[in-house]
Amino acid sequence: MTTTPAADGDELFALHTLRLNINGEQRRIQVHAWTTLLDMLREQLQLTGSKKGCDHGQCGACTVLLDGKRINSCLTLAVMHDGAELTTIEGVADGEALHPLQRAFIKHDAFQCGYCTPGQICSALAMAGENHAHSRADIREQMSGNLCRCGAYNNILDAIEDALPACRGELETSAPALGKRGSAA
């Protein structure tokens, strides 16, 4: 396990060491108390799949799964999550094999610029685990924290609807990667 230090050599403020499981990999990371989960992922770990659209919890581009639940990673401090298990967009596929949601997004052209896409997919993945979405209207409501300025909404809806049974199936049969994500939801 490697330790990723904070990059700044800033002696004025204390560094905190976190143990995180990120996309199945155990990591030790040093952060300042003021670093958000999103900035830690993007700037310290170069996991730039999670996007910053607002930094204020208003757009969902930074959505990741934290212990199986979706969270706006811009709106929480990394230091609060010692011991947590994180799944980012980089960890959704099983190696080369795309997750059914990812395949459905491609098939239904559920994106244009692709900037909101990691957030949409992570959000939908967690939504499947929440098990409250039983209709198209439910999906629309429960995905409304994820903005898409390109306006790919109806294709995103089709993609999610298409992949939802597969997502739930995976959760039930506890496929190794997804089972973990689903268990806490």
Add this chain to the structure above:
Amino acid sequence: MSATVKPFSVPLEAPMGLPMDRVDGHAKVTGEAQYAADFHSADLTYGWVISSPIAHGRIVDIDARAALALPGVLLVLSHLNRPELASYDESYTDADAAEGSPFRPLYNDRILYSGQPVAMVVAKTLEQARMAAAQVHIEYRSEPHQTDLNAQLGQAHKAPAELPKPRGDVSAGLARSSAKVEVEYQTPAEHHNPMEPHASTVVMQPDGGLLIYDKTQGTQNCRTYLEQVFGLEPGSVRVVAHFVGGAFGSGLRPQYQLTLAVMAALKLNRSVRLALTRQQMFTFGYRPPTVQRLTLGSDADGKLQAVKHQAIAQTSRFEDFTEHLVEWSGMLYHCDSVELDYQLVPLDVFTPLDMRAPGATSGVFALECAMDELAYAAGICPLQLRLRNYTERNQNEDKPYSSKALRECYSEGAERFGWARRTPEPRSMRDGHELLGWGVATGVWEAMQQKASARVVLDGEGRLHVSSATTDIGTGTYTVLTQIAAAAMGVDSDAVHVLIGDSSLPTAPLQGGSFTISSVGSAVQQACTALQKQLLEAAQKIEDSPFADVSRDQVVFIDGRLRLKADPTKQLALSEIVRSSGSGQMQAQVDAEPDSKKREPYATASHSAVFVEVRVDEALGIVRVSRVVSAIAAGRVVNPKTARSQILGGVVWGIGMALQEETQMDHDLGRFMNHSFAEYHVPVHADMGEIEVIFVDEQDTIVNALGSKGVGEIGLVGVAAAIANAVYHATGKRIRQLPITLDKLL
């Protein structure tokens, strides 16, 4: 929800015309697609912009001592210590510049608008830069400002736009009209708000050159701008934008974060990343607010006798921003008496900027609502009124259209929507506590083509590498160019590799105006044709070549092979020809130009008919767009899947424009107030209803070799008007000021 894709009467050559999945889809669903702020470098530093809180005045003093004393802080950059910049306006003029003196970031102590960048902190981490920015103390001297368009209408001057000359006699036309409307419509400021905030990562190269990952719709536009502004050696700057997280016009001009990031990199001789905050996304261009007066008159049959469209829009004090705002009123319907007028009011604001379907979005909104009013004034079905005034010619230019299947848009759209079941009386249709409203509007956009270059390289493995500096801002450029190249070259689409978004590639125009595919696509087609010629020549030189004495029309390029038409067993793999030529690859590059001689006698435009159903909660005034049918005539469609997505996006933008979007200015402060996604509302998943897209069959042999007109803008034009007209039909209330929020309906 579905798209109706009927086979076109003369289909494109496969894989063109097929709904191919995006070739960049895998990168986008896995997080591998890298955008401007995603690139790293070992020596990376971070910038944070400080924005002016005043709208007009001067910077008196900048005290950066406290900030510079903080750990990690490397630089506080302002007009006091910036690197040398060009002193003439020409150097700052870019390919989408408005008339006037372009804004110069950190140039001097003058404040021209609220939110103007006045300083930038650079530190080793983002957090350090942000914290230090709060410790930079800046003293300002305010001067009076004006930011209220409505209060300054008296200050308007003629817009520097070439409008069609007045024709006929509008007063006489109005005098003989039995139905008349004279109305004023207002549209607010809107901001592009792509999901990806503007960002630049400047990576210092060992040789002192700059490799810049920028969010832009024009890599070469940015490169040239930087070379001019900083007096840099040609060739020392490379601007890359492989993926762009939406732009909608916001990336047409180099934005100030680019200039600032380069300043800091040059000053520190280190790599710098500067990403704007969402708040700062409201500190540059936007769709300008407009006040528009429409006067329409028709005879008892609804035939237009007179059209007068006068618009006043805002601009900055330093540039006169113009767009095609009123021209549409002289071309969308047949009318022999037309007067158009366009004025600007300069205010203490930043210059407006082209935003998706610039001009048409606002101008056609006003026209199409006024047409609906005229339909009611004349007692004619709004769809009928449009058909009665149908025109095959663009009277502004006095030219026939190269093609115009708008009639089919009306009929196929109406059929699919069920328009015949509409009862015309306002408030006459309902479903429980909801009033139903059905509205229609027409959309129009120019079909343009620009000069563009492309290079195609065939390697010894039979892979075709296609390159051009153009970008893919979500429009599907990668995919559509893949299809065009595969069809033109006669290879499988899997063998095509498209490389774009890099200023070092062959010249391409800005990505905007829906002309990317017609321009760059044409260049790719022509480059493939040139390469085929070379391949045939090379094949003829092979020993005992079956192609020795044949001409181009006796062979076909198909499945990655050259084949004799007369005897299909005589064939050669293209990879083999390349290998036999002795060089590892063969290539061709062309500069494609629009065929002006062919196009000149014609007007070229795409059209749409938009049908909308709204549901309005009678007690609460909440409007929901429950159903949209958008019928599009845009020539042949290279990829119905990505093209449909473009139209869907346009419709979503229309919903935002009609019901939600408005950047509100506090005129006391001269500042946009709702500068966040919490307060600047854009449509979300829950705002969506069913949206159906129809591409009608439209053949066009004039517009370009593909017969394709582009679909980036047309999907938006007319949507807000159709919604506003539907709201009138539902409620009997004519809201003439966007957005139609519930307070206006109650």
